[in-house]
Amino acid sequence: MEVTSTFAETRGLYGGTVGLLPTLGFFHEGHLRLMGLLRERCDTLVVSLFVNPTQFNDPGDFDAYPRDIERDSELAGGAGVDILFAPSVEEVYGGVSITTVEVTGVTDEMEGRHRPGHFVGVATVVAKLFAGLRPEMAMFGRKDAQQLVVLRAMTSDLRFPIEIVEAPVVREPDGLALSSRNVRLGSTGREKALAISRGLFQASEQVDAGEGRGERLEATVGRSIRSLQVDYVKLASLKTMKPIADLSEPAVLAVAASVDGIRLIDNVMFDWIEGRPRPDRGVFLDELSTLTSLP
Numbered sequence: 494m495e496v497t498s499t500f501a502e503t504r505g506l507y508g509g510t511v512g513l514l515p516t517l518g519f520f521h522e523g524h525l526r527l528m529g530l531l532r533e534r535c536d537t538l539v540v541s542l543f544v545n546p547t548q549f550n551d552p553g554d555f556d557a558y559p560r561d562i563e564r565d566s567e568l569a570g571g572a573g574v575d576i577l578f579a580p581s582v583e584e585v586y587g588g589v590s591i592t593t594v595e596v597t598g599v600t601d602e603m604e605g606r607h608r609p610g611h612f613v614g615v616a617t618v619v620a621k622l623f624a625g626l627r628p629e630m631a632m633f634g635r636k637d638a639q640q641l642v643v644l645r646a647m648t649s650d651l652r653f654p655i656e657i658v659e660a661p662v663v664r665e666p667d668g669l670a671l672s673s674r675n676v677r678l679g680s681t682g683r684e685k686a687l688a689i690s691r692g693l694f695q696a697s698e699q700v701d702a703g704e705g706r707g708e709r710l711e712a713t714v715g716r717s718i719r720s721l722q723v724d725y726v727k728l729a730s731l732k733t734m735k736p737i738a739d740l741s742e743p744a745v746l747a748v749a750a751s752v753d754g755i756r757l758i759d760n761v762m763f764d765w766i767e768g769r770p771r772p773d774r775g776v777f778l779d780e781l782s783t784l785t786s787l788p
């Protein structure tokens with residue numbers, strides 16, 4: 494595996510189709526599994542590692558974001574990555590850098606409302622990665638559901654000829670969604686955080702049993718996470734990312750809540766299959782060894 498820091502040297506190493514997994518680094522098992530899934534689809538697998546300062550609306554959160562490039566290089570090498578692209582802030586934002594990318598509408602609610610400026614930072618950095626690295630495909634996780642919808646819109650609007658590949662939410666066997674932030678949870682924090690996935694799974698069971706009212710589903714999750722500091726629990730359309738009253742179209746039940754000051758997000762998407770909503774709870778680490786292709 495090569496570790497690069499400029500767009501030009503990275504492109505110089507390509508052979509065949511190029512797949513990109515953009516990341517903020519501090520890899521966990523979920524990243525490694527996604528690398529494995531993308532590995533099967535492309536000839537050159539590039540993973541970008543860049544803690545993008547412009548998407549952190551809270552400077553404290555940016556400073557506290559875990560970083561360890563040596564550990565990340567070892568893990569990525571073991572996962573079959575060809576190129577780990579770890580640029581400097583200067584490489585990404587140097588030069589004139591007075592252009593930003595703002596995706597409107599789908600960014601109004603949820604993360605967009607609670608993290609002002611966040612999606613401009615995300616869309617801008619991903620547009621720069623796309624323009625600088627020019628992959629044929631790029632993978633984003635369903636865990637960041639709103640980000641996925643924002644980046645699909647950006648890719649299509651700006652006519653990037655790049656296929657967006659969706660990756661499932663990856664969970665610990667007990668349901669906790671994997672996140673680089675989980676390392677900051679102590680064991681009691683981890684226990685408290687489990688209330689998020691538990692609430693989402695209870696709501697999913699209600700949907701399986703025929704419940705479709707947004708307020709009922711949100712109330713179920715709300716009860717489960719009542720001891721956390723909740724930013725939002727929302728049933729939203731996957732098309733508009735606006736809250737909806739009923740589960741009558743593809744939707745996401747999304748949560749953001751803090752546990753001991755550590756902000757976590759999680760969701761269950763409801764795909765529309767054979768005329769009814771099917772909860773996508775993601776994949777569990779103990780099942781993943783048998784997962785050979787994307788669900």
Ligand code: PAF
Nearest residue numbers: 515516517545615618637
């Ligand atoms: O989801 C993330 O890790 C980041 O938002 C991304 C897509 C790498 C952009 O910095």
